[in-house]
Amino acid sequence: MSITNSESSPDRRVLLIGASRGLGLALAQEWAQDGRYVMGTVRGSGRTGLHDLADAHAGQVEIETVDITEPAEITALRTRLADRRFDLLFVNAGVTNQPEGTVAQTSTEEFNRVMVTNALGPLRVVETLQDLVEPAGMIAVMSSGQGSVANNERGGHEVYRGSKAALNTFMRSYAARHSGERRTLVLMAPGWVRTELGGPNARFGIDESIPNVVKTLDALQGRPGLHYVDYLGRTVAW
Template identity: 35%
Template sequence: MANSSKYLLITGANRGIGLALTQIYLDAGWHVDACCRQPFEATDLNALATQYESLSIHALDVTDHAAIDALAQSLSGKQFDLILNNAGYYGPKGYGFGNTDMDEWRKVLEINTLAPLKIAEAFYPHLLATKGTFAAVSSKVGSMTENTSGGGYIYRSSKAALNSVVKSLSNDLSSQGIIAIALHPGWVQTEMGGPNALISADESAQGLYAVLESLEIKDSGRFLNYQGQEIPW
């Protein structure tokens, strides 16, 4: 049932899973504050804004911590039921051991690991008011248990570190009623996932929406895929 009183903040909303999630939450009657780096280039997102008065679009580079603070301040009157850290960066592919680009590694960590915690800290008051959910789109390649093939040092480590951030957030915030959760969206046909991926962005987003809608406080600190199945850390 549509609920016009619910509010979502989402990053990386201009394409792929982020765009699909934005559409789903708008259709479900939520108010959505959607963030991306270059709103004037976000054709699909802007098209949604012409259809839904409940969509607000914000320019945000998640590596710009002052900009995160400024956005949190400008939205200080809002209470978010859900904050979805979707913005992500893969970095180089196909490099082997001995060829790791350290500058790219720093960039991936800035976007995938540092930014979500900065957003959690900046928007903590907005979440506390609703006892809302802080969700981070992670990846099963960040799972230590499932890393049986090696390689992928940059992206793997950024998501493993993100999972650690989520686990600590759950320990720190669950007693205040805030859920912190890590999500694996599946291997998705996006710019990042590539054409050989197994599922569409819409299928992933529908699954993630269902998982998020079913969460209870006891689920805080879990690592779940888009079908609601547990992934080992």
């Protein structure tokens, strides 16, 4: 049996886009262990770690499907969730690419894949699903410290950096259009974490990043406006 909105307390209902593995799955686990209701999304019909989590937390963790690169799928998800409301929408879905090579050496196909998934798709999700978030709730997107233009002093990972910088800019435009609203908007830089996306040489383990990500989001609740922060709540330079 699903947990209904009336059974949930404030700040307990999460819609997590991209929860099948890595940081997204870890976020779903952290929130579920904290007693929050989580609606997590996966792509396609294959079994994932989120399905195991849903089995372990029956009625508390539910699964939906969406590919954020497909506008029709985002719209269909909005239709299916029309009567639901959430305190937090967190868009985690994203991809990386090979760090070697300059942006000019990247194929148009690869450039488009990374940009659509990391920048265009998340904003389409935010725009389409925003009405499912409570007026004083939170909309957060997984960004990266590599999206900081000011801190880019070493180069590398050019297309990925560019996609996250674009995401940050688009969210800043969204925030400007919604200034005066009570919602908290967050761009989260989780640190360089050892996942399939982050790679085996990353600096942090999931258990060092994700609990602090959740604590930081909780601390920002009720603070309207756009916040670009890292997993410890430190402001990241634009």
